[in-house]
Amino acid sequence: MLVVKNFNKIINNSWLDLLDLLPNPVSLNKQITQSDGSSYDEIVFVNKAFINSIGYNTQDIPTDQHWFKLAYPDEDYRNFIISSWVKGIERAEKDNTNLLGFPAKVMCKDKVERWFEVTTHLDYSIFEEFKTIVFVQVQTPKDTILELQSVTRSLEKRNIELLKKEKSITEQFSLINNIIDSVPVRIFWKNKKGEYLGANKLFLQDAGLSSQEEILGKTDFQLPWGETEGALYRSDDVAVMESGKPRLNFEENQTTENGEAITLLTSKIPLKDMDDNTIGILGSYSDITKQRQTEHELIAQKNALAHMAHHDDLTGIANRTLFNDRLEHGIAKAKRNDTIMALLFIDLDNFKTINDSLGHSVGDEVLKFMTETIIKTIRDEDTVARLGGDEFTIILEGLKKESDASVLAQKIINSLEEPIEIDGNKLYVTASIGISLYPTDGETTEELLQYADSAMYKAKSEGKNNFQYYSSDITKMAFERVVMETNLRSSIENEEFEVYYQPQINGNTDELIGMEALVRWKSPLLGIVSPNRFIPLAESTGLIIPIDNFVMRTAMRQFASWYEEGLNPGTLSLNLAMKQLQQNNFFEILEALLKETGCKPEWIELEVTEGQIMENFDHAINILNQISDMGIELAIDDFGTGYSSLAYLKKLPINKLKIDKSFVRELPFNEEDIAISKAIIALAESLKLKVLAEGVETKAQKEFLVQHGCPNIQGYYYSKPVTSKKIKQFLKNTSSSKVIKSKK
Numbered sequence: 001m002l003v004v005k006n007f008n009k010i011i012n013n014s015w016l017d018l019l020d021l022l023p024n025p026v027s028l029n030k031q032i033t034q035s036d037g038s039s040y041d042e043i044v045f046v047n048k049a050f051i052n053s054i055g056y057n058t059q060d061i062p063t064d065q066h067w068f069k070l071a072y073p074d075e076d077y078r079n080f081i082i083s084s085w086v087k088g089i090e091r092a093e094k095d096n097t098n099l100l101g102f103p104a105k106v107m108c109k110d111k112v113e114r115w116f117e118v119t120t121h122l123d124y125s126i127f128e129e130f131k132t133i134v135f136v137q138v139q140t141p142k143d144t145i146l147e148l149q150s151v152t153r154s155l156e157k158r159n160i161e162l163l164k165k166e167k168s169i170t171e172q173f174s175l176i177n178n179i180i181d182s183v184p185v186r187i188f189w190k191n192k193k194g195e196y197l198g199a200n201k202l203f204l205q206d207a208g209l210s211s212q213e214e215i216l217g218k219t220d221f222q223l224p225w226g227e228t229e230g231a232l233y234r235s236d237d238v239a240v241m242e243s244g245k246p247r248l249n250f251e252e253n254q255t256t257e258n259g260e261a262i263t264l265l266t267s268k269i270p271l272k273d274m275d276d277n278t279i280g281i282l283g284s285y286s287d288i289t290k291q292r293q294t295e296h297e298l299i300a301q302k303n304a305l306a307h308m309a310h311h312d313d314l315t316g317i318a319n320r321t322l323f324n325d326r327l328e329h330g331i332a333k334a335k336r337n338d339t340i341m342a343l344l345f346i347d348l349d350n351f352k353t354i355n356d357s358l359g360h361s362v363g364d365e366v367l368k369f370m371t372e373t374i375i376k377t378i379r380d381e382d383t384v385a386r387l388g389g390d391e392f393t394i395i396l397e398g399l400k401k402e403s404d405a406s407v408l409a410q411k412i413i414n415s416l417e418e419p420i421e422i423d424g425n426k427l428y429v430t431a432s433i434g435i436s437l438y439p440t441d442g443e444t445t446e447e448l449l450q451y452a453d454s455a456m457y458k459a460k461s462e463g464k465n466n467f468q469y470y471s472s473d474i475t476k477m478a479f480e481r482v483v484m485e486t487n488l489r490s491s492i493e494n495e496e497f498e499v500y501y502q503p504q505i506n507g508n509t510d511e512l513i514g515m516e517a518l519v520r521w522k523s524p525l526l527g528i529v530s531p532n533r534f535i536p537l538a539e540s541t542g543l544i545i546p547i548d549n550f551v552m553r554t555a556m557r558q559f560a561s562w563y564e565e566g567l568n569p570g571t572l573s574l575n576l577a578m579k580q581l582q583q584n585n586f587f588e589i590l591e592a593l594l595k596e597t598g599c600k601p602e603w604i605e606l607e608v609t610e611g612q613i614m615e616n617f618d619h620a621i622n623i624l625n626q627i628s629d630m631g632i633e634l635a636i637d638d639f640g641t642g643y644s645s646l647a648y649l650k651k652l653p654i655n656k657l658k659i660d661k662s663f664v665r666e667l668p669f670n671e672e673d674i675a676i677s678k679a680i681i682a683l684a685e686s687l688k689l690k691v692l693a694e695g696v697e698t699k700a701q702k703e704f705l706v707q708h709g710c711p712n713i714q715g716y717y718y719s720k721p722v723t724s725k726k727i728k729q730f731l732k733n734t735s736s737s738k739v740i741k742s743k744k
Contacts, residue, residue: 019045019047020047020048020049022047022049023049024049024134024135024136024137025046025047025049025050025053025054025116025134025135025137026046026047026049026050026132026133026134026135027043027045027046027047027050027132027133027135028043028044028045028046028130028131028132028133029041029042029043029044029064029130029131029133030042030044030129030130030131031131040063040064040065041063041064041131042062042063043058043061043062043063043064043066043067044058044130045058045130046058046061050135053108053114053135053137054071054106054108054109054114054135055108055109055110056070056071056108056109060109068081068082070107070109071104071106071107072104072105072106072107073107077105081104084102084104085100085102085118088100088101088102099119099120099121099184100119100120100121101117101118101119101120101184102117102118103115103116103117103118103138104116104118106135114137115137115138116135116136116137116138117135117136117138117184118133118134118135119133119134119135119136119184120132120133120134134184136184136185184202184286185202185284185285185286186199186200186202186203186206186284186285186286186287187199187200187202187203187282187283187284188200188203188282188283188284189271189280189281189282189283190219190237190271190280190281191279191280192241192278192279192280193219194219194220194234194237195216195217195218195219196215196216196217196218196219197216197280198212198215198216199212199215206224206287207223207224208223208224208257219234220233220234221234224255224256224257225254225255225256228254228255229252229253229254229255232252236252236268237268237281240268240269240270240281241270241278241280241281244270244278245270246267246268246269246270247267247268247269248267248268248269249265249266249267250265250266250267251263251264251265251266251288252264252266262287262289263287263288263289263292264285264286264287264288265285265286265288266283266284266285267283267284267285268281268282268283269281269282269283270282309321310322310325312385312386314364314367314368314386315367315368315371315386316371317371317375317384317385317386318383318384318385318386319385319386319387320385320387320388322385323383323385323387323393323395324445326383326385326395327343327383327395327445327448327449328445330383330395330397330438331438331443331444331445331448333397334397334398334438334439335438335439335443337398339397339398339399340398340399340400340401340402340404340437340438340439340440341395341396341397341398341399341437341438342395342396342399342402342404342405342435342436342437342438343393343394343395343396343435343436343437343438343448343449343452344393344394344396344405344408344409344433344434344435344452344467345391345392345393345433345434345435345436345449345452345453345455345456346370346374346391346392346393346394346412346431346432346433346456347390347391347392347431347432347433347456347460348366348370348390348429348430348431349429349430349431349432349460349464349465350430350464351363351366351389351390354366354427358422358423358425361423362422362423362425362427365422365423366390366420366422366427366429367386367390369420369422369429370390370392370429370431371384371386371392373412373415373416374392374394374412376415377408377411377412377415378394378396378408379396381397381398382394382395382396382397383395393449393452394408396408402437402440402469405435405437405469406435406467406469407540409433409435409467410467410485412431412433413430413431413433413465413466413467416429416430416431416465430464430465431465432456432457432459432460432464432465432466432467433456433459433466433467433468434451434452434453434454434455434456434457434458434459434467434468434469434470435452435455435467435468435469435470436448436449436451436452436455436469436470437469437470437471440471441470441471451470452470454470455468455469455470456468484526484529484533484534484537485537485541487523487525487526488521488534488537488538488541488543489543491521491523492543492546492547492550496521496522496523496524497519497520497521497522497547497550497551498519498520498522498723499517499518499519499520499551499554499555499558499724500517500518500519500520500721500722500723500724501515501516501517501518501555501721501722501723501724501727502515502516502518502714502715502719502720502721502722503515503714503718503719503727503730504516504570504571504573504692504712504713504714505712505713505714505718506711506712506713507702507705507706507710507711507712507713508706508711512568512569512570512731513570513571513712514569514570514571514572514573514605515569515570515571515572515573515727516573516574516575516607516714516721517551517552517554517555517572517573517574517575518531518575518721519531519547519550519551520721521534539577539579542579544577544579544580545577545579545580545583548574548575548576548577548580549580549589549593551574551575552574552590552593553593553596553597555572555574556572556593556594556597556599556604557596557597557598557599558724559572559597559599559603560597560598560599560600560603562728562731563600563603564598567728567731567732568731569727569731571603571604571605571633572599572603572604572605573605573606573607573635574604574605574606574607575606575607575637576606576607576608576612577612578608578612581608581612581620581623582619586623587626587630590627590630591630601630601631601632602631602632604632604633605632605633605634605635605655605656606627606632606633606634606635607634607635607636607637607658608620608624608634608635608636608637609636609637609638610636610638610639613636613652621651621652621653624652624653624654625653627653628653633655633656634652634653634654634655634656635654635655635656635657635658635692636652636654636656636657636658637658637660638658638660638694639657639658639659639660639680649683649687650687654689655689655690656684656689656690656691656692657680657683657684657689657690657691657692658691658692658693658694658714659677659680659681659691659692659693659694659710660694660695661694661695661715662695663676663677663680664677664693664694664695664696664701664705664715665695667700667701667704667705668700668701668704674704677693677704677705677708677710678708681705681708681709681710682709685709690712691709691710691712692710692712692713692714693705693710693712693713693714693715694714694715695714695715695716696713696714696715696716696717696718697715697716697717698717699717701715701717702717
């Protein structure tokens with residue numbers, strides 16, 4: 001403790017000890033008026049926290065003039081601080097407020113600049129002579145609270161009995177109150193029962209009380225926050241007293257009398273008597289609600305600025321900066337995963353004409369409409385950006401085929417077919433789209449953007465309102481797909497499909513046991529299209545559902561007709577796509593077809609692939625059980641090409657396994673195919689399932705399969721798929737139901 005002149009004679013040393021216990025830097029100043037009428041502050045005392053935190057003692061700063069030169073070495077900043085102090089006093093007097101405080105950057109003795117909130121009470125002084133200046137260090141939001149460390153012996157005795165002590169103790173008590181009331185935080189102390197023994201003026205204001213006497217003996221349950229936080233505060237107090245350890249600088253909420261939620265930064269330490277026994281709790285807190293609100297506002301501003309820096313003002317989508325970043329990440333990801341990535345460069349056709357003739361406000365609405373159109377079309381994981389003007393880009397990651405990018409491009413073009421109306425103007429908007437691919441076309445952001453841009457100009461030169469790949473070969477394939485999809489949609493309405501039937505034969509007796517219904521597309525424009533070309537397209541577009549429904553209706557009606565004529569076509573095998581099975585009304589459709597065509601369930605066998613089943617096994621087994629309950633048999637098509645396990649297989653209500661033709665093609669010469677075929681036959685036998693081999697084309701293949709326990713044969717060795725007319729003629733001419741194998 002450092003004092004000057006006769007200060008220690010004026011104030012009892014025990015009171016100065018109390019100031020030394022405070023964790024915040026504190027100085028006591030006495031105003032000196034000179035003969036010329038001017039005045040200055042004599043700094044008569046600084047506490048230990050002042051020396052430890054700021055570094056100066058009273059010898060370093062005997063007056064406020066010395067303090068200002070050391071603490072604020074920059075003359076301009078020093079003048080600013082002095083001006084802020086004077087203005088603060090004037091403002092406080094004008095507003096009739098007592099607490100003066102403002103932030104200041106202090107050059108400490110160790111030559112490190114630290115921020116403090118410099119505070120004082122204008123209406124509180126000690127013995128009408130000394131002014132208390134309190135420095136609250138500001139580092140981070142969590143460190144802006146007064147940290148309680150220890151408490152003076154005098155304060156430990158602070159309770160209502162102090163009022164009965166002699167005059168000297170009363171004076172000490174008054175001094176302590178003045179000091180506590182000068183500190184710009186709320187301070188309180190309670191006994192072990194949670195009853196308040198005292199509090200400073202700021203705390204009393206929060207509690208809605210006007211004097212110390214009013215709070216004595218009250219608990220938190222009797223104060224404004226009692227109903228909402230009383231139990232929590234009591235629990236905290238008990239935890240600190242039982243552990244004997246301080247709990248410093250923790251945040252908690254409090255509800256005011258007006259029902260408003262505020263945030264407090266609180267510290268609590270055990271309150272101890274002369275014998276070091278815990279007799280209660282000593283605590284302090286600051287209202288940091290505004291500080292937290294400011295932090296949240298700053299975070300919101302930061303996020304807003306970050307969003308503005310990376311997003312387009314008009315449309316809200318990514319701008320060029322974010323686009324470049326996403327494109328770099330996309331390239332790195334595609335390289336790491338060995339996948340295909342596409343970049344689409346989109347430019348609106350004749351956009352300048354809209355801007356020039358109708359104004360930029362209409363043009364802006366067109367750009368917003370284009371943005372919404374693209375967002376509705378792309379996947380969630382795709383990135384759309386506006387590079388400027390009417391130029392948009394889309395980054396497509398994780399593509400399986402290069403042609404997949406054209407599907408999206410065509411969807412965008414199709415979505416612009418209908419006119420849009422803006423401010424009473426009916427506008428037709430079209431777009432030209434260029435596509436570049438990683439790694440086919442380039443491996444850098446610059447290359448992909450340049451090539452997509454070039455492809456877009458190629459689309460412009462081709463008449464606009466179309467898409468072009470940077471590679472002309474891929475563009476050709478993509479357009480073939482678009483043409484096929486367009487024709488495939490119209491072919492359903494135009495009834496361009498026909499059902500063919502491929503016989504299934506018992507290889508031991510050469511008798512017909514059934515046939516598989518297969519669809520053929522006879523397009524007036526494309527000619528006879530192989531199922532290998534249009535079935536995958538139909539599955540990806542959802543057109544497989546009406547196509548499969550057509551096949552089922554046609555084949556079931558045909559089988560019912562043959563049975564009615566006294567013919568014996570055996571079992572009708574029908575392929576089912578997973579999209580069909582996933583329809584909510586699949587069973588209603590199936591039952592309706594049976595009723596409509598007169599086909600009996602026992603005449604039908606439905607085929608599904610391993611891949612379809614394993615996509616969602618639980619869902620698949622539920623559906624297949626319902627089909628089996630209808631009396632319809634089930635077969636697994638292309639068996640051996642999927643990933644089913646024996647554990648799953650035995651749970652399925654299936655009747656037949658069909659050996660895929662890829663395992664039959666090189667029989668009986670390929671050792672691997674021999675082993676696989678034998679294994680499937682043995683598996684079917686152990687599970688008591690029928691087995692049929694597809695793709696049998698030679699006598700050697702047929703004899704090997706029959707010899708090893710697979711008598712049921714399907715393939716060109718007996719017959720290729722033929723029309724219903726040829727099958728009917730065969731049925732009529734073969735009363736014994738035996739067939740004559742195809743000549744090879």
